[in-house]
Amino acid sequence: MTALAHAFGLFLAIYTAANVSGGHLNPAVTLGLVVGGHVRVATGVFYCVAQLLGATAACLLLTLVTAGEVNLLGTAARRL
Structure with missing residues (x-):
């Protein structure tokens, strides 16, 4: 079910x-x-910077919301 939720969110x-x-x-x-020539280099750099800034903002928001206490070992990751 987690994979389905992830796929739907990505979609x-x-x-x-x-x-x-x-x-x-x-x-x-x-x-x-960019390498394939479908996007100009300047546009590609702009997109990459925007994507990395978005990821950084998401990490900061997650830290703020969870108060920095995310225990990945206590979740389904241990049951693999």
Whole structure:
């Protein structure tokens, strides 16, 4: 069920960003499009910076919301 929720969230993010950035939310995808010539270098750099700033903001927000106490060993990660 967790994988399905993750896939649905990723689908919504790509669908939302499709008209703005082409839907690539990963710097590796952006780099591939730059190398392939589908995106200009300046645009690719802008997208990568925006993606990294978004990831940093998400990490800071998670730290703020959880008060820095996220115990990954006490969750499903141990049951693999």
